[in-house]
Amino acid sequence: MFKKMEKAKQIENSWDSLVAGVRAGNVRAMARLITRVEDREPGWKDAMKAIWPHTGNARIFGITGSPGTGKSSLTCEIAAELVSRGLSVGIIAVDPSSPFTGGALLGDRLRMKKIFNLKDIFIRSMATRGMLGGLSQAARDVVRIMDAFGKDIILIETVGVGQDEIEVVKAADLVMMVCIPGQGDGIQALKAGVMEIADLYIINKADLPGTDEVMADIQGMLELSSEIGYPVAPVLKTSALKNQGIKDLVETLLTHQAGKNKQEFKRGIQVKEEILTLMEREVFRSIRSRWEHSGELAEAVQQMIDKKKDPYSTVTEMLDHILKE
Amino acid sequence: MDQKKMNMEKKIRVLVAKPGLDGHERGAHVVAYGLRDAGFEVIYTGLRQTTKQIVNTAIQEDVDVIGLSILSGAHLSLSQKVIEGLKTQDAEDIIVIVGGIIPEEDIPLLKAMGVCEVFTAGTPVSAISDFISASISSN
Incomplete structure (x- = not known):
């Protein structure tokens, strides 16, 4: 062999x-x-x-929303439409890693079969790989590699649950929030604070009953919270399955300009976030590897198991030790 | 051990693919879940993939291993096409394994064309994950 x-x-x-x-x-x-x-x-x-x-030439769009709202199918349709307009597209599709085994089942490609063989499409599945915030940095790196390759548009599709996805879309210039009729999850999402990051709302599966109600709910919420003097975030209807509303959506994506204040504010947050995350990971990595190699970590673990020491003083002592050097 | 420490964040990536016209997906599901539980990152692309789609996916996802699940009887020609496809893309370093309903006498033929291992019905998933781990670490 x-x-x-x-x-x-x-x-x-x-x-x-x-x-x-x-x-x-x-x-x-x-x-x-x-x-x-x-x-x-x-x-x-x-x-x-x-x-x-x-880097710096590609436009980066994030797609987020609860599981089952059709993010992958929608990503597929958006990508196909972009390619038909002569643009080259990179897709980052994120799925969760198991916190227990570290393994992951990456299944977003299942919904994207029809674009597998288009030469202007590159799809990469990524697993969250544990640590919160770690993924957003890895996703940023992948975005940059695709950007340097010459992709015009990069779509980041998130996991669809929890804090991690907010981390991921911080790497995007524009964030789409996907909702569906009947679950009231648009409102749930707004409550959960995703509000601050979404620039565009999509009601997918809009061929189902209840679409107009969800639309009215979301528009109502947006009206309440939008900055005065700036346009309210658009709410669009699509059906990825029936390929309805995709052209309008892509048109909106390509022409969308968020309020300048919001854009600059976001940029500042993004850059700061990135520096802090990188620093955090580096510091953690170097301390951990030193700690493990020297055997001090194993020693500390044993001391705690034997009830000789508490975790608080262990950490404080270790940090003091490092900072003195 | 040291190698392991150095590559703390290295993950083995596996594509589980079902080529051709074959609707029996259960086996591929079991293997995909089993490999996930063994700590691998498993890319699953569903039924009725063309061999070209499989090769493209393997390259874009930069997998270490492609597992083809075939129960249609077309394992010889489908495996051949995947291996040829990898060759033309300079991606022969990707290991190809085959699972499913494979007659005993076809196994040497598959291996001769470059399939690394064949796992027939009844194989425990751990045998597959052990094989993958061993092949990758000796690489």
Whole structure:
């Protein structure tokens, strides 16, 4: 078996050639670079430094909403429409990792079969991989790699539950919130504070009864909370399954301008967030690896199990120790 | 051990795919869930995939392994097409394994064309995940 491996043709795996491959439009190089950066292999930050100057050209749209609202199907339709307008599209589809085994079942592609073979579409499934906030940074890195590759539009489709998705869409310029008739989940979502991040509301499955009621609810809520002097976020109706309303939606996406204040405010938050997240991860990573290698962590665990020490002083002592150096 | 520590965040990615006209999805589901529980990131794309779709997906997702689930009897030609497709894209390093209803005498033929291993009905999922872990770590 391994004899076969030696003969196998592979792509050149070094960071430099992967970055060069991305710039030259090599799909395999892009896919591999994403993996290595996502795995945080040593050297990933230098690779991202090399990618950075080539970013800033793509527009990034986030798609969020409760599970079952049709985010994947809608993403598929939006992507197909964008490609038909001559644009090149990257899709990041996020699904949850199991907190117990670290494994994940990534199934968003199931709803995107019809665009698999379009050459202007690149789909990448990502798992949340545990730590909150970690994903948003990884997603940002993937966005940048796709951007440097030359994608015009990047769609990020979120998990659909919890805080993680708010983290993820922070990487987007424009966020769509997908609701459906009958569940009142538009309102639930507004209550949960997703309000601040959505720029556009979509009522998908709008061929079902109850659409107008949900629309009225959402518009009512938006009216209450919108900034005076700025346009209220649009609410659109679609049916991904019947391909209705997709053209209008894409038109709105491409022409949408959020209020300038809001845009600048968001930008500031995004940048700050990114620096803090990166810093947090780096600090954590270095402390943890030192702690584990030196055996101090194992020692601390044992002391706690033996009830010799509490976790609060363990952490405080460790931090003091590090800061003194 | 050290290797493991270095690559704390490295995940094995597996594409579970059903090529061709074959509507029997249960086996693929069981394997997909089993591999997820073994800690892999499993990409599942559903029924009736063309071999071209499978190759494209494997490349974009940069998987380590493609698992083809085939119960239609067309395993020889479908596996051949996937392996050819990988070759033309310089992606021969992706390991291909096959599962399903495969006659005993076809197993050597599949291996000769480059399929790494064949798992027939009744194989425990742990045998598949063990095989994958061993193949990846020795790579």
